[in-house]
Amino acid sequence: MQQHGGGDASQRIARISAHLNPNKSQMEGSPSLERSTCRAKGGSPGFKVAILGAAGGIGQPLSMLMKMNPLVSVLHLYDVRGFLGPQQLENALTGMDLVIIPAGVPRKPGMTRDDLFNINAGIVKTLCEGIAKCCPKAIVNVISNPVNSTVPIAAEVFKKAGTYDPRRLLGVTMLDVVRANTFVAEILGHDPREVDVPVVGGHAGVTILPLLSQIKPPCSFTSEEIAHLTSRIQNGGTEVVEAKAGAGSATLSMAYAAVKFADACLRGLRGDADDHIFLQVTELPFFASKVRLGRNGVEEIYPLGPVNEFERAGLEKAKKELAASIEKGISFANK
Numbered sequence: 006m007q008q009h010g011g012g013d014a015s016q017r018i019a020r021i022s023a024h025l026n027p028n029k030s031q032m033e034g035s036p037s038l039e040r041s042t043c044r045a046k047g048g049s050p051g052f053k054v055a056i057l058g059a060a061g062g063i064g065q066p067l068s069m070l071m072k073m074n075p076l077v078s079v080l081h082l083y084d085v086r087g088f089l090g091p092q093q094l095e096n097a098l099t100g101m102d103l104v105i106i107p108a109g110v111p112r113k114p115g116m117t118r119d120d121l122f123n124i125n126a127g128i129v130k131t132l133c134e135g136i137a138k139c140c141p142k143a144i145v146n147v148i149s150n151p152v153n154s155t156v157p158i159a160a161e162v163f164k165k166a167g168t169y170d171p172r173r174l175l176g177v178t179m180l181d182v183v184r185a186n187t188f189v190a191e192i193l194g195h196d197p198r199e200v201d202v203p204v205v206g207g208h209a210g211v212t213i214l215p216l217l218s219q220i221k222p223p224c225s226f227t228s229e230e231i232a233h234l235t236s237r238i239q240n241g242g243t244e245v246v247e248a249k250a251g252a253g254s255a256t257l258s259m260a261y262a263a264v265k266f267a268d269a270c271l272r273g274l275r276g277d278a279d280d281h282i283f284l285q286v287t288e289l290p291f292f293a294s295k296v297r298l299g300r301n302g303v304e305e306i307y308p309l310g311p312v313n314e315f316e317r318a319g320l321e322k323a324k325k326e327l328a329a330s331i332e333k334g335i336s337f338a339n340k
C-alpha cells in the first residue's frame with residue numbers, strides 16, 4: 006500500500022518494507038547489529054538493507070533470501086529476540102537504502118488482523134521513529150499487520166518528523182498477488198509465473214480486491230468460479246492461520262512475496278529504466294494499486310482500469326473498511 010497524493014482517508018494504499026542485520030557477528034555470538042562490510046557480488050556497490058523482526062517466522066527466510074540477492078551489499082538483521090534490541094536500533098538503521106519490517110505478532114485462529122493492532126501498532130511506530138531519525142530517505146516496506154493501519158501509522162510518524170515521502174513508504178500486499186496468481190493458474194492449468202492477476206485495495210478480508218476481469222493472459226470464469234476465487238484470495242491468510250492451528254500465520258510464502266517486492270524496489274533504485282514493475286500500492290489516502298518503481302520509490306501509480314459490476318460493488322466495500330482502518334492508524338499515531 007502506498008499513499009496517493011492528496012485524496013481523502015478512504016483513498017490510501019500502503020507499501021511495506023523490512024529491516025535486516027545479518028552480520029557474521031550474529032553467527033559468532035557477538036552483538037548482533039554491527040555494521041556489515043560485505044560487498045555486493047560482481048563488484049557492484051549494491052544497496053544497504055535492514056530487516057526489522059529478522060528472527061521471526063518471516064524474518065528468518067526473508068533474511069536468507071535477501072542475503073542471496075546480488076543487489077544487496079550490506080544486510081542488517083534486527084530483532085528484540087535473541088539480540089540486543091532497542092539500544093542497537095540506530096546502528097541497524099543508519100545509512101540503509103531499504104528497510105523491511107516484519108516485526109510484530111502474528112494471528113491465531115479466530116483472530117482478525119485488526120486484533121493485532123494493539124501490539125503491532127506500537128512496534129511499528131517505534132521502529133519508524135528510528136527510521137525517521139537514522140535513514141529518512143530509505144524505502145520502507147511494511148509487512149506487520151494490520152497493514153491497512155500500520156502503513157498510515159508509519160506515514161504519520163514520518164510526517165511528524167518532517168521526513169514523509171509517500172513515494173518511499175510501501176505496504177506489502179504482494180502475498181495477495183502471489184496467492185491470486187497461484188489459485189487462478191491452478192484452475193487454468195498454467196504456470197503461476199505466467200499469470201498476472203491485479204489485486205488492489207488493502208490487505209484484510211474484503212479490502213483484498215482481485216480484479217479477475219483483468220487477468221493476463223485473458224480468460225473467463227463463470228460467476229460461481231469468480232465468487233469462489235474472490236473469496237479464496239480474500240481468505241487465503243485465514244486459511245493458513247487455521248491450518249497452522251496456533252503456530253502463527255504464513256511465513257515462507259510471505260518471505261517469498263517480500264523478497265519479490267524488495268527486489269523490485271532495489272531494481273527501481275538502481276534505475277532499471279526498462280523494468281516496469283507493477284506492484285501493490287493504494288488509491289484512498291492509501292490504496293494498493295499497480296505502480297512503477299524507480300530511483301525515488303513509486304514513480305507512477307497506474308489507474309485501476311475497467312472494473313465490472315461485481316468488482317465495483319467489491320470496491321465500495323473495500324474502500325469503506327479500508328477508510329476505517331486508515332483512520333484508526335492515524336488516530337493511534339497522533340494520540
Ligand SMILES: NC(=O)C1=CN([C@@H]2O[C@H](COP(=O)(O)OP(=O)(O)OC[C@H]3O[C@@H](n4cnc5c(N)ncnc54)[C@H](O)[C@@H]3O)[C@@H](O)[C@H]2O)C=CC1
Pocket residue numbers: 057058059060061062063064083084085086107108109110111112121125128131132147148149150151152177178179180181208253254255256259
Ligand atoms: N503483509 C502480509 O501479507 C503478511 C503479514 N504478516 C505479519 O507479519 C508479522 C510477523 O509475522 P511472523 O514473522 O510470522 O511473526 P513471528 O512472531 O514469528 O516474528 C515476529 C518477530 O518480530 C520480532 N519483534 C517483535 N517486536 C519487535 C520490535 N519492537 N523490534 C524488532 N523486532 C520485533 C519478534 O521478536 C519476532 O522475532 C505479523 O504481524 C503478521 O501478521 C504475516 C504474513 C503475511
Ligand SMILES: O=C([O-])CC(=O)C(=O)O
Pocket residue numbers: 111112118150180208241242243245246254255
Ligand atoms: O493472515 C494473516 O494473519 C497473515 C497475512 O496477512 C496473510 O497470510 O495474508
